[in-house]
Amino acid sequence: MLLNxxxxxxxxxxxxxxxxxxxxxxxxxxxxxxxxxxxxxxKNAFDLIxxxxxxxxxxxxxxxxxxxxxxxxxLSRLMGPFFSKIFPEIPKxxxxxxxxxxxxxxNMLGLDNAATPLGLKAMQHLQDLNPNKxxxxxxxxxxxxxxxxxxxxxxxxxLAYRSGAMSKxxxxxxxxxxxxxxxxxxxxxxYVSIRQKINxxxxxxVAYLGTLIVLVAGLLFYCIKHxxxxxxxxxxxxxxxLISLIIWFVSLASLKKVNVYEAFIDGAxxxxxxxxxxxxxxxxxxxxxxIFRSSGAMTAFFDFIRFILINIGVTTLSFIEALPVAFMxxxxxxxxxxxxxxVFNTHGVDSFVGKLASTFQGCxxxxxxxxxxxxxxxxxxxxxxxxxxxxxxxxxGFTVSIILAYIFYASNP
Numbered sequence: 001m002l003l004n005x006x007x008x009x010x011x012x013x014x015x016x017x018x019x020x021x022x023x024x025x026x027x028x029x030x031x032x033x034x035x036x037x038x039x040x041x042x043k044n045a046f047d048l049i050x051x052x053x054x055x056x057x058x059x060x061x062x063x064x065x066x067x068x069x070x071x072x073x074x075l076s077r078l079m080g081p082f083f084s085k086i087f088p089e090i091p092k093x094x095x096x097x098x099x100x101x102x103x104x105x106x107n108m109l110g111l112d113n114a115a116t117p118l119g120l121k122a123m124q125h126l127q128d129l130n131p132n133k134x135x136x137x138x139x140x141x142x143x144x145x146x147x148x149x150x151x152x153x154x155x156x157x158x159l160a161y162r163s164g165a166m167s168k169x170x171x172x173x174x175x176x177x178x179x180x181x182x183x184x185x186x187x188x189x190x191y192v193s194i195r196q197k198i199n200x201x202x203x204x205x206v207a208y209l210g211t212l213i214v215l216v217a218g219l220l221f222y223c224i225k226h227x228x229x230x231x232x233x234x235x236x237x238x239x240x241x242l243i244s245l246i247i248w249f250v251s252l253a254s255l256k257k258v259n260v261y262e263a264f265i266d267g268a269x270x271x272x273x274x275x276x277x278x279x280x281x282x283x284x285x286x287x288x289x290x291i292f293r294s295s296g297a298m299t300a301f302f303d304f305i306r307f308i309l310i311n312i313g314v315t316t317l318s319f320i321e322a323l324p325v326a327f328m329x330x331x332x333x334x335x336x337x338x339x340x341x342x343v344f345n346t347h348g349v350d351s352f353v354g355k356l357a358s359t360f361q362g363c364x365x366x367x368x369x370x371x372x373x374x375x376x377x378x379x380x381x382x383x384x385x386x387x388x389x390x391x392x393x394x395x396x397g398f399t400v401s402i403i404l405a406y407i408f409y410a411s412n413p
Contacts, residue, residue: 006368006387007288014291021296034294041290044334045283049275056271059117062249063102064267065260067095069253074098082208086189086198089129089139096125100143102245107365108151119147119370120274120377127378135382136375138196144374144386149188149393150365151181158362161341165349172350173358176404180363182216184397191392195385274377281376285368289331298324319402321347322356326398329360330367330391337361356405363397 018034021027067073073093079101080092090096099122106115122143130137136144155177162170193200200206253260292298306320322343329336343357367390375383 007284010288010292014288014293014295014297017297017300018295030295034291037290037294038287041286042283045286046279049279049282053272053275056117056120056275057268058271060121060271060274061264061266061268062246063099063118063121064270065253065258065263066098066102066249068258068263069249069256071098071249071252079208081204085202085205086142086193087139088198089137090126091129094125094129096122096129096139099125103147104151107147116373117271117274119143119374120278123374123378124274127380130378133379136380136384136386140375140380141384141386141389142192142196144371145188145192145389145393146185147374148365148367148370148390149181149185149397150363151185152177152362155362158358161337161344162349162358165341165344165354167349169350172408173355173362176355176401176408177359177362178216180359180397180401180404183400184364184393187396188389188393192389195389278373278376281372282369285372286332286335289328289335293328293335298327301327318352319356319405321353322360325357325360326394326401329364330369330394332369333366336366352405352409355409356401359401359405360398363401364394367391367394 014034018030021030073095077093080097083090083097083100084092087097087100099118103115103118103122106118123140126137126140126143127133130140155174158173158177159170162173190200192198200209250260253263302320302323305323309320325336325339325343328339340357340361344354347353349358367387371383371386371390375381375386
């Protein structure tokens with residue numbers, strides 16, 4: 001299992017690096033620092049799940065209301081023709097379709113707190129259809145890889161961090177970020193479709209994807225013509241839609257004479273148990289990354305990349321300073337965010353490196369974290385090619401981000 005090998009590699013490489021610093025450089029504090037940051041990462045993992053419990057409990061309750069009230073069924077009918085093509089294992093009208101649609105919608109709107117509980121609910125539905133409970137099904141792989149590709153139309157949090165860092169133009173990264181995340185998602189869809197022998201040139205798929213492209217292009221065109229409205233769209237649009245969905249769920253359930261309160265409580269109880277189940281998986285990922293980073297292995301890795309690039313004749317190396325964000329992103333969202341803020345402090349939020357770090361942060365999602373949490377929530381042990389597919393999507397997103405950076409930010413490289 002690739003995830004297992006990577007996890008072991010991070011720990012072993014981190015230990016060997018620390019041992020080398022202790023022996024050859026007499027760094028007597030290296031192991032103390034590793035242990036200190038390791039325990040800090042464990043605390044962060046617990047705090048992360050503790051913060052997620054409330055969101056999980058609430059949104060699992062809301063999703064249960066939606067299922068009882070028929071909202072998920074409506075969404076299933078709306079997206080059924082498309083999902084039946086890329087998720088052929090899901091029966092027509094199954095609640096998994098609606099849950100997947102809700103998760104993708106929350107991700108595209110940048111509503112992270114809502115997206116995770118909705119995604120976990122979708123994963124549970126897909127697990128009900130999975131004949132081999134310990135091995136990821138095709139539908140689960142497609143769902144997770146598209147989820148990890150991180151298509152986000154309104155990157156609320158990144159714009160907010162840039163604004164908080166006193167950027168003169170917080171939205172300067174909006175267009176490159178959207179293009180990069182769109183390429184990442186399309187790359188993920190194409191790769192998984194090839195592995196699962198899904199024909200993407202079917203009329204239904206072309207029609208749905210074509211509509212999405214038109215909508216994204218329309219939003220881009222409007223934002224380019226009216227850049228002063230981007231922040232307003234980010235602040236108001238996603239949250240208004242979110243509140244509207246909650247009201248819709250509750251109202252429709254009420255009209256169908258559903259006991260809304262009991263439906264919410266039943267779903268909320270499920271959310272709490274899910275949060276407890278995923279805690280070990282989150283701790284495992286963050287602990288391994290902490291050891292790798294605090295040992296100095298990550299710094300050595302990027303120094304090695306810089307050395308190789310210089311020796312093969314690459315003269316423009318500004319993008320390397322932002323690579324720690326790209327490296328950390330598949331493992332840990334908070335870790336990548338910390339790297340991004342460090343870049344802001346070191347190089348400036350409006351520098352070439354600062355803008356590229358922002359684009360890295362928004363071009364894809366936390367592949368390993370998502371796979372660990374989502375698969376862990378339903379007991380999947382064999383992820384098959386999900387990790388490699390997610391990493392391919394990440395690589396596409398990061399590569400496109402670098403290319404776009406030299407196109408859009410080249411005046412300040």
